[in-house]
Amino acid sequence: MGLLVDGNWVDKWYNTKENGGKFERQASEFRHSIGEGNSRYLPESNRYHLYVSLACPWAHRALIFRKLKGLENHIDVSVVHPHMLEAGWKFEPYPGSTGDKLYGYDYLHQVYTLEKDDITTRVTVPVLWDKHTKTIVNNESADIIRIFNHRFNALTRNEDDYYPEQLCAQIDEINHEIYHNVNNGVYKAGFATTQEAYEDAVTSLFTTLDNVEKMLSKSRYLVGDILTEADWRLFTTLIRFDAVYYSHFKCNVKRIVDYPNLYAYMCELYQVPGVKDTVNFTHIKQHYYVSQTTINPTQVVPIGPTLNFTSNHGREKYTNR
Numbered sequence: 001m002g003l004l005v006d007g008n009w010v011d012k013w014y015n016t017k018e019n020g021g022k023f024e025r026q027a028s029e030f031r032h033s034i035g036e037g038n039s040r041y042l043p044e045s046n047r048y049h050l051y052v053s054l055a056c057p058w059a060h061r062a063l064i065f066r067k068l069k070g071l072e073n074h075i076d077v078s079v080v081h082p083h084m085l086e087a088g089w090k091f092e093p094y095p096g097s098t099g100d101k102l103y104g105y106d107y108l109h110q111v112y113t114l115e116k117d118d119i120t121t122r123v124t125v126p127v128l129w130d131k132h133t134k135t136i137v138n139n140e141s142a143d144i145i146r147i148f149n150h151r152f153n154a155l156t157r158n159e160d161d162y163y164p165e166q167l168c169a170q171i172d173e174i175n176h177e178i179y180h181n182v183n184n185g186v187y188k189a190g191f192a193t194t195q196e197a198y199e200d201a202v203t204s205l206f207t208t209l210d211n212v213e214k215m216l217s218k219s220r221y222l223v224g225d226i227l228t229e230a231d232w233r234l235f236t237t238l239i240r241f242d243a244v245y246y247s248h249f250k251c252n253v254k255r256i257v258d259y260p261n262l263y264a265y266m267c268e269l270y271q272v273p274g275v276k277d278t279v280n281f282t283h284i285k286q287h288y289y290v291s292q293t294t295i296n297p298t299q300v301v302p303i304g305p306t307l308n309f310t311s312n313h314g315r316e317k318y319t320n321r
């Protein structure tokens, strides 16, 4: 695990010593959009490419939106190897990995230096890449899912809207809480290097999960009867929770399966057509347990738990009232 400094790969882990044992995620650097006033990046078929890891919850958001919005024939995907070690994300044969379909590179950092040869940056997934200009359009999943949500509608004729105008404020508000306490909260717990930083993160995480459990006892989705991006952003953390975050990141106050409403809600989302094809538990478990050697130095991957997301979720009752 490392980063690019002036175009050179440096093998270095996040430094938590400077800030009281707390993990602080760095902001994504490439934040361009496609279409709507952006004359550089136009919404064209087969022009953009998505680099992902099937393990990564942020990249998973982008894969789900690509599926839901019918973009599979317009935006192809390269999938990295699940292990992210000294050289960062790599392209090596592994079931479910594809190699770098565009340039045949060995490492994802080579895609970043193709964009700019003396770049200084972390090398993260997802990356939305433009094949025409050989540049990174965007490497922030929160932006990529919004681009996918509406910028290619003219091509796909898929008008499904996961960020409807009248709900934007509500969605932004819930995203904010879920991002800090849940999506990033599990990382803050797992990467904490002091007891205090760990306990702060786990307390906020379970306070939010308890609140969401209550909300979901009254409402089918996070902002009412409509499935929105807020739900998909929560889903990619929930689906990894019992298999990884509970044990590896020590988020072990409760499992998702112990929350009746959260669990049924997660099953409902998993069962939305196409979504289960985006979930790969081998990549997920291999990535976390093998790559994060500061937490799991033996790199032994647990066999369990046994998971079932296909049971009858019964969530229709909330909209049929």
Ligand SMILES: N[C@@H](CCC(=O)N[C@@H](CS)C(=O)NCC(=O)O)C(=O)O
Pocket (backbone or CB within 6 Å): 001, 002, 027, 028, 055, 056, 057, 058, 059, 122, 123, 124, 125, 126, 139, 140, 141, 142
């Ligand atoms: N804010 C980014 C975060 C992406 C991210 O941190 N991805 C992780 C994988 S789960 C990564 O590639 N980490 C490599 C690193 O931090 O060097 C997003 O949501 O797109």
